Amino acid sequence: MTEGKMLGAMLPGNSKVELAEFDIPKPGHRQVLVKTMASTICGSDIRCIYREHTGKGAEGYIDGMIAGHEPCGIIVEEGEGLCRFHKGDRVIVYHIHGCGVCHDCRMGYQISCSSTYRTAYGWQRNGGMAEYILCDENDLIALPDELTYEDGAQVACGFGTVYEAIEKVGVSGNHAVLVVGLGPVGLATLMLAKACGANKLIGVDISEERMQLALDLGLADHVFKSDDKAVENIKAVTGGKGCERAFDASASDPGRQIAIRGTRQWGRVAFVGEGNSVTFNPSPDIIHDQKTIYGSWVTSLARMEDLVERLVRWGIHPDQLITHRFKLEDADKAYALMASGKCGKVAVVFDGTENA
Numbered sequence: 001m002t003e004g005k006m007l008g009a010m011l012p013g014n015s016k017v018e019l020a021e022f023d024i025p026k027p028g029h030r031q032v033l034v035k036t037m038a039s040t041i042c043g044s045d046i047r048c049i050y051r052e053h054t055g056k057g058a059e060g061y062i063d064g065m066i067a068g069h070e071p072c073g074i075i076v077e078e079g080e081g082l083c084r085f086h087k088g089d090r091v092i093v094y095h096i097h098g099c100g101v102c103h104d105c106r107m108g109y110q111i112s113c114s115s116t117y118r119t120a121y122g123w124q125r126n127g128g129m130a131e132y133i134l135c136d137e138n139d140l141i142a143l144p145d146e147l148t149y150e151d152g153a154q155v156a157c158g159f160g161t162v163y164e165a166i167e168k169v170g171v172s173g174n175h176a177v178l179v180v181g182l183g184p185v186g187l188a189t190l191m192l193a194k195a196c197g198a199n200k201l202i203g204v205d206i207s208e209e210r211m212q213l214a215l216d217l218g219l220a221d222h223v224f225k226s227d228d229k230a231v232e233n234i235k236a237v238t239g240g241k242g243c244e245r246a247f248d249a250s251a252s253d254p255g256r257q258i259a260i261r262g263t264r265q266w267g268r269v270a271f272v273g274e275g276n277s278v279t280f281n282p283s284p285d286i287i288h289d290q291k292t293i294y295g296s297w298v299t300s301l302a303r304m305e306d307l308v309e310r311l312v313r314w315g316i317h318p319d320q321l322i323t324h325r326f327k328l329e330d331a332d333k334a335y336a337l338m339a340s341g342k343c344g345k346v347a348v349v350f351d352g353t354e355n356a
Helices: 043-050 149-169 184-195 208-216 230-236 253-261 282-287 301-314 328-340
Strands: 005-013 016-023 031-040 071-078 090-093 132-136 140-142 176-180 200-205 222-225 243-248 263-271 292-295 322-326 345-349
Touching (some): 005 043, 016 328, 031 149, 043 328, 090 132, 090 149, 140 301, 149 263, 149 301, 176 253, 200 208, 200 230, 222 230
Parallel strands (some): 176 200, 176 243
Antiparallel strands (some): 005 016, 031 071, 031 345
Protein backbone atom coordinates (compact mmCIF):
# COMPACT_ATOMS: atom_id res chain seq x y z
CA MET A 1 0.00 0.00 0.00
CA THR A 2 1.29 3.44 -0.96
CA GLU A 3 2.08 5.72 1.99
CA GLY A 4 -0.83 8.02 2.76
CA LYS A 5 -3.18 5.76 0.84
CA MET A 6 -5.87 3.29 1.90
CA LEU A 7 -7.74 0.45 0.24
CA GLY A 8 -11.45 0.88 -0.42
CA ALA A 9 -14.23 -1.06 -2.15
CA MET A 10 -16.67 0.39 -4.69
CA LEU A 11 -19.81 -1.12 -6.21
CA PRO A 12 -20.00 -0.43 -9.96
CA GLY A 13 -23.13 -2.56 -10.43
CA ASN A 14 -23.54 -5.82 -12.35
CA SER A 15 -22.73 -7.80 -9.17
CA LYS A 16 -19.13 -6.62 -9.06
CA VAL A 17 -16.78 -5.11 -6.50
CA GLU A 18 -13.84 -2.90 -7.41
CA LEU A 19 -10.92 -2.29 -5.06
CA ALA A 20 -8.85 0.88 -5.39
CA GLU A 21 -6.44 3.07 -3.48
CA PHE A 22 -7.75 6.31 -1.99
CA ASP A 23 -6.07 9.14 -0.15
CA ILE A 24 -6.44 8.82 3.61
CA PRO A 25 -8.69 11.80 4.40
CA LYS A 26 -7.85 14.57 6.85
CA PRO A 27 -10.54 15.62 9.33
CA GLY A 28 -11.78 19.20 9.19
CA HIS A 29 -13.76 21.24 11.69
CA ARG A 30 -15.85 18.96 13.97
CA GLN A 31 -14.74 15.91 12.01
CA VAL A 32 -12.76 12.82 12.98
CA LEU A 33 -10.87 10.10 11.17
CA VAL A 34 -12.12 6.66 12.19
CA LYS A 35 -10.07 3.50 11.69
CA THR A 36 -12.61 0.96 10.50
CA MET A 37 -12.68 -2.20 12.59
CA ALA A 38 -15.79 -3.88 11.19
CA SER A 39 -18.20 -3.10 8.38
CA THR A 40 -21.24 -5.28 7.69
CA ILE A 41 -23.24 -5.64 4.48
CA CYS A 42 -26.87 -4.50 4.34
CA GLY A 43 -29.56 -5.91 2.07
CA SER A 44 -30.16 -2.45 0.62
CA ASP A 45 -26.57 -2.45 -0.68
CA ILE A 46 -27.39 -5.61 -2.62
CA ARG A 47 -30.80 -4.42 -3.80
CA CYS A 48 -29.87 -0.92 -4.91
CA ILE A 49 -26.17 -0.93 -5.72
CA TYR A 50 -24.45 -4.31 -6.02
CA ARG A 51 -26.74 -5.96 -8.58
CA GLU A 52 -27.40 -2.82 -10.59
CA HIS A 53 -27.71 0.88 -9.91
CA THR A 54 -31.44 1.13 -9.32
CA GLY A 55 -31.46 3.40 -6.28
CA LYS A 56 -32.83 6.92 -6.55
CA GLY A 57 -33.02 9.90 -4.23
CA ALA A 58 -31.88 8.83 -0.76
CA GLU A 59 -30.76 5.50 -2.22
CA GLY A 60 -28.95 6.96 -5.21
CA TYR A 61 -25.36 5.73 -5.24
CA ILE A 62 -22.72 8.07 -6.66
CA ASP A 63 -20.24 6.15 -8.80
CA GLY A 64 -16.78 6.00 -7.33
CA MET A 65 -17.89 6.32 -3.72
CA ILE A 66 -16.53 3.84 -1.18
CA ALA A 67 -19.40 1.53 -0.27
CA GLY A 68 -20.59 0.45 3.16
CA HIS A 69 -23.09 2.12 5.47
CA GLU A 70 -22.68 -0.14 8.52
CA PRO A 71 -19.24 0.81 9.87
CA CYS A 72 -17.80 0.78 13.35
CA GLY A 73 -14.31 1.66 14.52
CA ILE A 74 -12.02 3.81 16.65
CA ILE A 75 -11.12 7.49 16.31
CA VAL A 76 -7.46 7.90 15.35
CA GLU A 77 -7.31 11.58 14.41
CA GLU A 78 -9.19 14.69 15.51
CA GLY A 79 -10.22 17.79 13.65
CA GLU A 80 -10.74 21.12 15.37
CA GLY A 81 -13.78 22.09 17.41
CA LEU A 82 -14.84 18.69 18.74
CA CYS A 83 -17.45 18.82 21.51
CA ARG A 84 -17.70 15.23 22.75
CA PHE A 85 -15.70 12.60 20.90
CA HIS A 86 -11.91 12.32 20.88
CA LYS A 87 -9.01 10.18 19.73
CA GLY A 88 -9.23 6.67 21.15
CA ASP A 89 -13.04 6.61 21.41
CA ARG A 90 -14.83 3.55 20.02
CA VAL A 91 -17.73 4.68 17.82
CA ILE A 92 -20.64 3.56 15.68
CA VAL A 93 -21.35 5.68 12.62
CA TYR A 94 -24.98 6.69 12.11
CA HIS A 95 -24.98 6.35 8.37
CA ILE A 96 -26.87 9.49 7.38
CA HIS A 97 -25.39 12.96 7.62
CA GLY A 98 -28.32 15.38 7.58
CA CYS A 99 -28.51 19.12 7.12
CA GLY A 100 -28.97 19.49 10.88
CA VAL A 101 -31.56 22.28 10.71
CA CYS A 102 -34.71 20.72 9.23
CA HIS A 103 -37.47 19.39 11.52
CA ASP A 104 -36.49 15.74 11.04
CA CYS A 105 -32.83 16.38 11.78
CA ARG A 106 -33.74 18.33 14.91
CA MET A 107 -35.68 15.26 16.09
CA GLY A 108 -32.60 13.14 15.41
CA TYR A 109 -34.13 11.46 12.36
CA GLN A 110 -31.39 12.35 9.90
CA ILE A 111 -32.59 9.38 7.83
CA SER A 112 -35.65 11.46 6.90
CA CYS A 113 -33.78 14.67 6.09
CA SER A 114 -35.09 15.96 2.76
CA SER A 115 -32.45 18.66 2.28
CA THR A 116 -30.15 18.65 -0.73
CA TYR A 117 -27.32 18.72 1.84
CA ARG A 118 -28.24 15.23 3.09
CA THR A 119 -25.56 12.62 2.33
CA ALA A 120 -25.43 8.95 3.27
CA TYR A 121 -22.19 7.15 4.07
CA GLY A 122 -21.58 4.52 1.41
CA TRP A 123 -24.03 6.17 -0.98
CA GLN A 124 -23.29 9.85 -1.57
CA ARG A 125 -20.15 10.09 0.57
CA ASN A 126 -17.40 7.58 1.25
CA GLY A 127 -18.46 4.78 3.55
CA GLY A 128 -17.09 1.99 5.70
CA MET A 129 -15.67 -0.48 3.18
CA ALA A 130 -12.24 1.09 3.59
CA GLU A 131 -9.46 1.15 6.14
CA TYR A 132 -10.44 4.64 7.31
CA ILE A 133 -13.61 6.71 7.18
CA LEU A 134 -14.01 10.48 7.54
CA CYS A 135 -16.93 11.23 9.86
CA ASP A 136 -18.73 14.28 11.16
CA GLU A 137 -18.82 14.26 14.96
CA ASN A 138 -22.61 14.61 15.14
CA ASP A 139 -22.99 11.31 13.22
CA LEU A 140 -21.27 9.26 15.93
CA ILE A 141 -22.68 6.99 18.63
CA ALA A 142 -20.44 5.87 21.50
CA LEU A 143 -19.68 2.13 21.52
CA PRO A 144 -19.45 0.75 25.08
CA ASP A 145 -16.61 -1.57 25.98
CA GLU A 146 -19.14 -4.36 26.59
CA LEU A 147 -19.99 -4.47 22.88
CA THR A 148 -17.76 -5.63 20.04
CA TYR A 149 -17.04 -3.67 16.88
CA GLU A 150 -19.13 -6.24 15.01
CA ASP A 151 -22.02 -5.53 17.39
CA GLY A 152 -21.65 -1.84 16.67
CA ALA A 153 -21.55 -2.26 12.91
CA GLN A 154 -24.95 -3.94 12.96
CA VAL A 155 -26.43 -1.29 15.23
CA ALA A 156 -25.44 1.27 12.57
CA CYS A 157 -28.34 0.19 10.38
CA GLY A 158 -30.00 -3.22 10.74
CA PHE A 159 -30.52 -3.41 14.50
CA GLY A 160 -31.34 0.29 14.66
CA THR A 161 -33.99 -0.22 11.99
CA VAL A 162 -35.53 -3.13 13.89
CA TYR A 163 -35.48 -1.33 17.23
CA GLU A 164 -37.35 1.63 15.74
CA ALA A 165 -40.09 -0.67 14.44
CA ILE A 166 -40.36 -2.50 17.77
CA GLU A 167 -40.68 0.81 19.62
CA LYS A 168 -43.41 1.94 17.22
CA VAL A 169 -45.63 -1.12 17.55
CA GLY A 170 -44.65 -2.06 21.11
CA VAL A 171 -43.51 -5.56 22.06
CA SER A 172 -43.79 -7.08 25.52
CA GLY A 173 -44.55 -10.30 27.37
CA ASN A 174 -48.18 -9.91 26.30
CA HIS A 175 -47.35 -10.60 22.69
CA ALA A 176 -46.76 -13.41 20.28
CA VAL A 177 -44.52 -12.05 17.52
CA LEU A 178 -44.42 -13.07 13.86
CA VAL A 179 -41.40 -12.24 11.70
CA VAL A 180 -41.61 -12.84 7.96
CA GLY A 181 -38.23 -12.91 6.23
CA LEU A 182 -35.35 -14.38 8.22
CA GLY A 183 -32.42 -12.58 6.70
CA PRO A 184 -30.25 -10.47 9.01
CA VAL A 185 -33.02 -7.91 9.66
CA GLY A 186 -35.57 -10.61 10.43
CA LEU A 187 -33.16 -12.43 12.73
CA ALA A 188 -32.41 -9.13 14.47
CA THR A 189 -36.15 -8.64 14.95
CA LEU A 190 -36.47 -12.02 16.63
CA MET A 191 -33.45 -11.33 18.86
CA LEU A 192 -34.75 -7.96 20.05
CA ALA A 193 -38.36 -9.12 20.40
CA LYS A 194 -37.13 -11.98 22.59
CA ALA A 195 -35.18 -9.50 24.72
CA CYS A 196 -38.36 -7.43 25.07
CA GLY A 197 -40.11 -10.47 26.55
CA ALA A 198 -42.29 -11.69 23.64
CA ASN A 199 -43.96 -14.92 24.80
CA LYS A 200 -43.94 -16.70 21.44
CA LEU A 201 -41.67 -16.12 18.45
CA ILE A 202 -42.59 -17.34 14.98
CA GLY A 203 -40.44 -17.05 11.87
CA VAL A 204 -41.37 -17.50 8.20
CA ASP A 205 -39.05 -17.73 5.21
CA ILE A 206 -38.52 -19.49 1.89
CA SER A 207 -34.91 -20.39 2.71
CA GLU A 208 -34.31 -23.64 4.56
CA GLU A 209 -30.87 -22.36 5.61
CA ARG A 210 -32.27 -19.24 7.23
CA MET A 211 -35.14 -21.10 8.86
CA GLN A 212 -32.66 -23.49 10.41
CA LEU A 213 -30.39 -20.63 11.49
CA ALA A 214 -33.27 -19.05 13.43
CA LEU A 215 -33.76 -22.33 15.27
CA ASP A 216 -30.05 -22.98 15.80
CA LEU A 217 -29.63 -19.53 17.36
CA GLY A 218 -32.58 -20.17 19.67
CA LEU A 219 -34.44 -17.14 18.34
CA ALA A 220 -37.70 -18.79 17.23
CA ASP A 221 -40.14 -21.18 18.85
CA HIS A 222 -41.58 -22.12 15.46
CA VAL A 223 -40.46 -21.62 11.87
CA PHE A 224 -42.68 -22.17 8.85
CA LYS A 225 -42.17 -22.23 5.11
CA SER A 226 -43.51 -19.21 3.26
CA ASP A 227 -46.29 -20.91 1.30
CA ASP A 228 -50.07 -21.09 1.08
CA LYS A 229 -50.22 -22.93 4.43
CA ALA A 230 -48.15 -20.42 6.38
CA VAL A 231 -51.08 -18.44 7.83
CA GLU A 232 -52.85 -21.66 8.80
CA ASN A 233 -49.69 -22.88 10.55
CA ILE A 234 -49.26 -19.57 12.39
CA LYS A 235 -52.83 -19.65 13.68
CA ALA A 236 -52.47 -23.29 14.71
CA VAL A 237 -49.76 -22.37 17.24
CA THR A 238 -51.53 -19.20 18.47
CA GLY A 239 -54.90 -20.61 19.51
CA GLY A 240 -56.39 -19.97 16.10
CA LYS A 241 -56.07 -16.20 16.44
CA GLY A 242 -52.68 -15.19 15.05
CA CYS A 243 -50.01 -12.95 16.57
CA GLU A 244 -50.43 -9.62 18.34
CA ARG A 245 -47.39 -8.19 16.56
CA ALA A 246 -45.95 -8.93 13.12
CA PHE A 247 -42.96 -7.64 11.20
CA ASP A 248 -42.27 -8.03 7.50
CA ALA A 249 -38.60 -8.11 6.58
CA SER A 250 -39.13 -10.08 3.37
CA ALA A 251 -39.97 -7.10 1.13
CA SER A 252 -42.13 -9.49 -0.92
CA ASP A 253 -45.82 -9.40 -1.78
CA PRO A 254 -46.50 -12.95 -0.48
CA GLY A 255 -44.48 -12.28 2.66
CA ARG A 256 -46.35 -9.08 3.45
CA GLN A 257 -49.67 -10.85 2.94
CA ILE A 258 -48.61 -13.51 5.46
CA ALA A 259 -47.60 -10.82 7.96
CA ILE A 260 -50.99 -9.11 7.65
CA ARG A 261 -53.10 -12.26 7.70
CA GLY A 262 -51.03 -13.90 10.42
CA THR A 263 -51.87 -10.98 12.74
CA ARG A 264 -54.89 -11.26 15.02
CA GLN A 265 -57.67 -8.72 15.54
CA TRP A 266 -56.47 -5.37 16.90
CA GLY A 267 -52.90 -6.39 16.09
CA ARG A 268 -50.09 -4.26 14.70
CA VAL A 269 -47.92 -4.92 11.66
CA ALA A 270 -44.63 -3.17 10.82
CA PHE A 271 -43.15 -3.11 7.33
CA VAL A 272 -39.35 -2.78 7.45
CA GLY A 273 -38.30 -4.64 4.29
CA GLU A 274 -37.96 -2.23 1.37
CA GLY A 275 -38.96 -2.58 -2.27
CA ASN A 276 -41.65 -4.34 -4.31
CA SER A 277 -45.38 -4.08 -3.59
CA VAL A 278 -48.18 -5.70 -1.59
CA THR A 279 -51.69 -6.86 -2.44
CA PHE A 280 -54.38 -7.20 0.22
CA ASN A 281 -58.11 -6.72 0.68
CA PRO A 282 -58.64 -3.70 2.96
CA SER A 283 -61.94 -4.75 4.50
CA PRO A 284 -61.28 -8.38 5.54
CA ASP A 285 -57.52 -8.00 5.99
CA ILE A 286 -57.33 -4.68 7.84
CA ILE A 287 -60.54 -2.76 8.50
CA HIS A 288 -62.82 -5.48 9.90
CA ASP A 289 -60.08 -6.88 12.15
CA GLN A 290 -59.07 -3.41 13.37
CA LYS A 291 -55.42 -3.92 12.42
CA THR A 292 -52.80 -1.20 11.99
CA ILE A 293 -49.89 -1.21 9.53
CA TYR A 294 -46.81 0.85 10.40
CA GLY A 295 -44.05 1.93 8.06
CA SER A 296 -40.65 2.23 9.70
CA TRP A 297 -37.39 3.47 8.21
CA VAL A 298 -34.12 3.17 10.15
CA THR A 299 -34.18 5.13 13.45
CA SER A 300 -33.07 8.31 15.18
CA LEU A 301 -29.76 9.14 16.80
CA ALA A 302 -31.41 9.15 20.24
CA ARG A 303 -33.06 5.76 19.79
CA MET A 304 -29.82 4.31 18.49
CA GLU A 305 -28.15 5.46 21.69
CA ASP A 306 -31.00 3.91 23.69
CA LEU A 307 -30.54 0.64 21.81
CA VAL A 308 -26.83 0.52 22.59
CA GLU A 309 -27.59 0.99 26.28
CA ARG A 310 -30.21 -1.76 26.22
CA LEU A 311 -27.99 -4.23 24.39
CA VAL A 312 -25.54 -3.93 27.28
CA ARG A 313 -28.33 -4.22 29.87
CA TRP A 314 -29.85 -7.25 28.16
CA GLY A 315 -26.46 -8.88 27.64
CA ILE A 316 -27.11 -9.69 24.00
CA HIS A 317 -24.73 -9.39 21.07
CA PRO A 318 -25.73 -8.71 17.45
CA ASP A 319 -22.46 -10.34 16.35
CA GLN A 320 -24.11 -13.72 17.02
CA LEU A 321 -25.91 -13.25 13.70
CA ILE A 322 -22.66 -13.07 11.71
CA THR A 323 -22.05 -16.34 9.91
CA HIS A 324 -19.19 -15.27 7.63
CA ARG A 325 -16.27 -12.86 7.95
CA PHE A 326 -13.96 -11.63 5.19
CA LYS A 327 -10.97 -9.37 4.79
CA LEU A 328 -11.38 -6.23 2.71
CA GLU A 329 -9.27 -7.76 -0.05
CA ASP A 330 -11.98 -10.41 -0.41
CA ALA A 331 -14.92 -8.01 -0.42
CA ASP A 332 -16.09 -9.48 -3.73
CA LYS A 333 -16.66 -12.82 -2.02
CA ALA A 334 -18.44 -11.14 0.87
CA TYR A 335 -20.94 -9.33 -1.36
CA ALA A 336 -21.52 -12.38 -3.54
CA LEU A 337 -22.35 -14.49 -0.50
CA MET A 338 -24.70 -11.86 0.91
CA ALA A 339 -26.44 -11.64 -2.46
CA SER A 340 -26.95 -15.41 -2.50
CA GLY A 341 -29.05 -15.30 0.68
CA LYS A 342 -27.43 -18.49 1.95
CA CYS A 343 -26.02 -16.94 5.10
CA GLY A 344 -26.75 -14.84 8.13
CA LYS A 345 -25.00 -11.50 8.43
CA VAL A 346 -21.77 -11.01 6.47
CA ALA A 347 -18.97 -8.83 7.86
CA VAL A 348 -15.78 -7.37 6.50
CA VAL A 349 -13.32 -7.22 9.39
CA PHE A 350 -10.17 -5.14 9.61
CA ASP A 351 -8.69 -6.51 12.80
CA GLY A 352 -9.51 -10.22 12.84
CA THR A 353 -9.29 -13.48 11.00
CA GLU A 354 -11.19 -14.35 7.87
CA ASN A 355 -13.77 -17.06 8.50
CA ALA A 356 -15.41 -17.73 5.17
